[in-house]
Amino acid sequence: SQQGEEDPQALSIQEGENATMNCSYKTSINNLQWYRQNSGRGLVHLILIRSNEREKHSGRLRVTLDTSKKSSSLLITASRAADTASYFCATDASSYKLIFGSGTRLLVRP
Amino acid sequence: NAGVTQTPKFQVLKTGQSMTLQCAQDMNHNSMYWYRQDPGMGLRLIYYSASEGTTDKGEVPNGYNVSRLNKREFSLRLESAAPSQTSVYFCASPGQGYTEAFFGQGTRLTVV
Numbered sequence: 001s002q003q004g005e006e007d008p009q010a011l012s013i014q015e016g017e018n019a020t021m022n023c024s025y026k027t028s029i030n031n032l033q034w035y036r037q038n039s040g041r042g043l044v045h046l047i048l049i050r051s052n053e054r055e056k057h058s059g060r061l062r063v064t065l066d067t068s069k070k071s072s073s074l075l076i077t078a079s080r081a082a083d084t085a086s087y088f089c090a091t092d093a094s095s096y097k098l099i100f101g102s103g104t105r106l107l108v109r110p
Numbered sequence: 111n112a113g114v115t116q117t118p119k120f121q122v123l124k125t126g127q128s129m130t131l132q133c134a135q136d137m138n139h140n141s142m143y144w145y146r147q148d149p150g151m152g153l154r155l156i157y158y159s160a161s162e163g164t165t166d167k168g169e170v171p172n173g174y175n176v177s178r179l180n181k182r183e184f185s186l187r188l189e190s191a192a193p194s195q196t197s198v199y200f201c202a203s204p205g206q207g208y209t210e211a212f213f214g215q216g217t218r219l220t221v222v
Contacts, residue, residue: 006152033210042114042200042213043153088152090211097168098143098204098211102152 004101023089133201
C-alpha cells in the first residue's frame, strides 16, 4: 500500500477561494514534499518541509506538518484557474525511497 | 541543461514483446527512480538506484528489470509485456539529501 494518502481525492473551488488538501502517512520520515502535476505531464516540485519544521510558506503556498499525527496539509491561497492540477505528497519513508501518495485533483473554476 | 530525459515518449507493444525504457540525467545526481502511474492514480515506485552500481526493488517490481549503466543512465526493461503494464512511466532523480526530485516527461506505454 502507498505511504501517503491524500484527502480529498478531488476538490472543486471557485477562483479566488482557498484550497486545502491533506496528506497522511504511515512511517517516520525525514522530510515531506508536495508536487504538482498538470494533466499528462511530469511532476513539478512545489515545497519541502523537514520533520523538525511545523510550517513553511512559499508564495501562495502554506504547508504544515504534524509528525505526531503523521499528517501534512497544503493550502493554496487566492486560487487561480491555472492552479488546476493534481497535487501529490511524497515522503522518504525509508532509506532512499521516495514514496508518493494517491493525489488530490484540484479544479479551480473561473 | 536538460534535467531528466526519457525515451521513447510513446510506445505500443503486443503482449509478450520486450522493450527497454531509457532515462538519462545531466545533474550529476546519485539517485534515480522509476515510477508507474495508472489513470487517475498516484505514482508507484518500481525500482530505484541510490547510487551508481546499486539497484533496489520498490513497491511494484514484478515484471520489470533495471540497469544503472553509469551515473547518468538508468534503464527499465519489460521482458515480456502484459496488458497490466499499460501505464505512464516516469523516471525521476532527486537532489542531494533527497530533496527536490526532477522528473522526466514520461513514457506512455500501451500493451495490447
